[in-house]
Amino acid sequence: MKKSACKFILFVFLSLFAAVYAFAVPSGTYSALDYFSEAEQLRNRNDFLGATELYREALELNPKYGDAWYSLALCCYNLKNYDLALEYAGNAEKYSKNMDSVRNLQGMSLVCLGRLDEAEKIFSSILETSPNNIDARFGLAELDLLDGKISSAEFLYSEALKRDGTNRKALLSLALVSAEMGKTESAANYISQALESHSGSSEVHYLAAYLAAKSGNLREAELRARSAIQIQTDFDDAYALLSSILYTQGRYDEVLDICLFRIGRNRNLSDAWYLMGLSQKKKGDVEGALKSFETGLSLNPQDEVMRACFEQTVADNIPVEDSRRQGWASFHISKAREYAAKFDGPGERFEYQKALSVAPLDLSVRQNFADLLSREGLYELYLKQLDFISANSVPVVTQEDNVRRNENSPEVKKTAVQIRNEDSAEALKNLMAGNLSERWNVDPFYLDKTRWNIGLYFQKKNVRLIHADLEEIAVRAAGDIFSAVPSTSVDVLTEPIGGYSDAFRHARSSGRDYFIIISPEESERSFGLKAYIYSARTGTKTTEIDIYRTGNDCMARTLRRFRRSVLDILPIRGKIVSATNGTLLVDLGRSDGITAGSKFDVVRRGSIRTKDRGPGITYDEKNILGTFTAVTVNEELCSGEYKKRGFYDVMNAGDEVVLVELSENSGSSESVASSARPAADSSGEPVVQNSESNEDASSVKEALKIQPRESELVGLIRNII
Template identity: 50%
Template sequence: MGGVKIIKRFASVTVCAFFAVCVSAQSKSALSLYNEGQNFQSAANYYRAIESYREALDINPRYSDAWHALAQCSYELDQFELCVQYCDEALKFTARYSDIQNLKAMALISLGRLDDAKTVFNEVLSRYPNDVESRFGLAQLSLFNGSLSSAESMYLDALKRDGTNRKALLSLALVSAELGKDAVAQRYVNQALQYHSGNAQVHFLAAYLALRRNDFVDAERRARSAIQIDSSYDAAYKLLADILYAQKRYAEVVDMCDYRILHNRSLSDAWYLKGLAQTQQGQIEKAIASFNTGLSLNPQDEIMRLALEQIVDQNLPIEDARRSTWAAYHIAKAAEYKRDFKGPFERYEYQRALTIDPLGSAARQKYASLLSRDKLWESYLQQIRFIEENRPEVDLSSFVQTDENSPVIKKSSQQVENEDYIEALDSMMIENLAHTWNVDPFYLDKTRWNISVYYVVDDVQLIHPDAERIVTQAVCDIFRGEATTAVEVDSAAVSGYGEAYRLARAAGKDYFVILSVEEMERSVRIAGTVYSARTGTKTADLSVYRTGNARLASALRRFRQSLLALLPIRGRVLAHASKTILTDLGKNDGIEKGAEFEVVRRGTISTVDSGPGIFYRESDIVGTYVAEVVDEELSSGTFTKRGFYDVLNDDDELVLVKLPSKETQDADGSVLTDTRPAGDADGNAATEAAKEANREAVREDLMVAATETPLIEMIRSIR
């Protein structure tokens, strides 16, 4: 009996010991998984780290440190909604309130919930008045609101509480530089270098700030120091290559890019910079090869694609067969937009394709189909006639005879369709204005505005060096081939406003634009200040901010719309007979039947002294004109003289006074109205398409919850 009791007691002790061991094993397992995750997280292997943390949480769902670490990894992977969710879970099981709340607030900023983020930061400060990280967060909110001085004050408060804080010193240096306080910025940099000389990022940002003030020697020295401290710091290698490029040391730039590519061939930005350097060396084919490789790795890199297309346009023969390959990208993009019923986007892509491959029948046929869809039959006829006249000749001997008399060339269905349309439309055009008045509208000089676009390199582009030059050229290209607006761009930067004004006025321009580009990882801003070339006064400020895919193309289209809406619709009297006159304004200029104009003596119209719009004296008005017959490029109607004598002459000018009601206008515009001036005499949007474009731009701006800048992006990178 006693033996049985001993056995039972032993079994009970064994079972208890077993469960104790299991519990201990579980606890250790959760901790070891957490530590494993920490190692992965330190190596920036966030996916493996997340896997380890999740396994730890499966064992212990109340493990607050694992929830917090999971939130940190989600933040690094831009999964901000998950980050907020995990922070809330972590807060249930921990007393580490400030760290988790600050991370949650930073994720809220990334989600555009700025007011919610501000509330969280203020809650932290109410409990922990000396918390430095929450002050950093409030400073970032000030930067989003455009208040640099407020952000500076917040960083100074943080620095008072921790005089050697690396993030505070570097943030203050960046903000001070943005405010133009270079000496103050340098003082903060020197302090950061004094306290944190062994930190590679401190030397990296010191190099960046030196490059901003064109101190290439110090910039190169600091970049090389960052590399010596951390030989795997790829951003420092890239910055060093940028510094060498700024000094025109192109051979060294290529070597540096090759070194980066050797270690990671998928670095598309290295291929981009290598292509730029090779272009500057005159090695065009090598540059094309570099850009092609970069685009194969990152097809969404719009600036690299523009750089490639610009050197192709400037250096390769128009007959080069490779042009069709590069144009095919835009044809495919246009097809995507067509499926989504995005007409303006589709039209832009076909225009880009034709810029790259003017002789390409594929792009031109698609472009012609847009014209037919908009019922622009005169322009459609011009395009398909060009296609057929430039179709490659075919050797008849290679075809089989269908009878004993003549060989027959095998024609595609598209070719047959084009030939049928040419025949039908030629007969239709007998009664149009061009035939009636014996005028060929496609050879008219319809230039009314001459604008120069300049850029000033006054900032460092960390993502795409030379972005200002490439985007400025792209602004010029989107007007190319359109008769009504001539936009010229200088191939080199101007030193500033003074040089731009001098050049534009000497060239007799109407306006000049000084362009700037701000590029972030996921957004871009194109800003331009428009000036009168006659007086040098400001006409307007234009700014376009876009995020998401195809953001640069979207920004370019919107910038074009904004500029065209400032330019009054102007025309010219081509001929007159009795009370009927022929003008060079038509449907493609946004004109409809019933449009009213004032007719002004030629050479008497000038831009106003300041602001948009035009000026002419009342005494220079010779009468009024109302459009009655409106073709695509021409219109005719009734002229009513002003005064007793009829002093109307050919080449007198027309200024739009009033368009018919909006019910008669197409708010979506057309493939040709996209590129024509669309303003009234006061420089306000006149056509319904231009007004709708302005309304759409407002809607797009409201959709952007928070506008990032390169400064914010740089500060957020500080660890």
């Protein structure tokens, strides 16, 4: 009996040991189907990284497992590895039975890779064989959104919903599209249906929070965002949205808590560092904000909005003598050298100007900028930079060989650069001894050349998914880029306006010529700017500008193009500085695109006004005092012959000249027109070709062709799982 009991106990023990061992070492017993089943569970919980590993394990055991290839491609798509998604979908196509799903995934991957024509062919071919396929309609709808055909996209999503009345992606996409079109009631209806049919989906609550915030219902938005987090505790996008909602409400301490929580889980979240810096700035902790921005930029150096915000914070709060400014300007110095290597003069100049705005006392940067001006033939500006460098240079004792020493003293006298600068300055002063500024005893750099007063305004969205305060940062950056334009005075209102009437009232009362309402948009890989330009005198629309750029430096390239587009509609106007014996001195020169033989109307001071509609200026015939023809043209000044109109000469210094006709030499090397000067005739048509007009071929193509546009809306719909 005892022996039987012992045998039974031993049998039970061995059975339990075998079971435990089987669970402890599953690799020998797991099949491809087992790995696939576990991976599916992880994918359904949005753990795409964990699922990817298990799908690969399944494919190691069965390389012809079509469903595993397809699911692995789905994970890569959701992780934004679109090349891999396309490759794995191709493998799935060899072995999978569900061909339409595989081909739809191929099409969506092609859309994300920018191969839109190939994607459209795939979706259209699917609908030819499967007219009720919903996913193909989703693909075609996204193509319409990229082309700006939002109504067509709405129709396709509606057709998809007719075929599946509770389809989550159809309901959420229609809610987002309706909100974008201003159909608030329809958007609320679709999101309510989605919440009713998919109440356990964190994604549905997340998008409900976004739409509530977009409509201004921040309380509802906060509740929905918290619901999304409760359903899926590792939903980082929901934490980011909640922090943006709280930031909009001014609850900065709570924002900081969430940002620290997100950073604690993943220190590489540059957007969390950005929002933390904004919140610290709002609380008055400038040093903390600068450190947060610096950390964020070290993680993502190409985040142009964060860099602009960082530099604006530096400009507002840090003394120009602060030694840290030189380090902060290093990014722009590197970019300038990159542009120089590509022989892109306007880009190089822009980056050196940005570097000098951050570190104006950095003489090495100013030296590089001066050398650039010399290469561009702007010798008067070059001489001014040399004078500044000489006045601010500090002698440094060194043992280097590139210095001149007194043989009887170890004291350093001058470096090689100082010697070269002094020699260049002396030579230039000798060459310029007979120029107009010397002959007329006028320093052109002390003249007030302001001809145009422009106001910049913006309206603010309630919530931004990538960069909070984007509008304020973008409008300040747009204003800053005009700081190098001597003929324009740009006033930036850093508080949002309620609408067009507020902007018109403010601009008219401030005596502006034009006012511009700016609307920036961004995605992870693009930046766009819509600008509506109005006459501040009449309130009528002058023109509108729509610019979109993708890739690196997309914000900087957009802003440069915006400046050029504005200057292209501003007529070239000058002022009479002095007059003697029928000869006039005018404050226009080669930098403005003027060459000998250019003709102007001389107009009574204060009689020029903007046109009632469209670009350009107008003035009464009775206010034309005569004509002026440029004969001698320097960089910033020109002189020439004045012919009066009528019997009496009533022209005085301070009266204006308006370009009527450029000479035939305007395109020759004699002109060194700057990209930072007005370039239009009196009708507002550009007549001067400046240094930035010769963009590289790819930029010209990008500026002219109709491009597929990434946007916040497209990004949200694309991420719906």
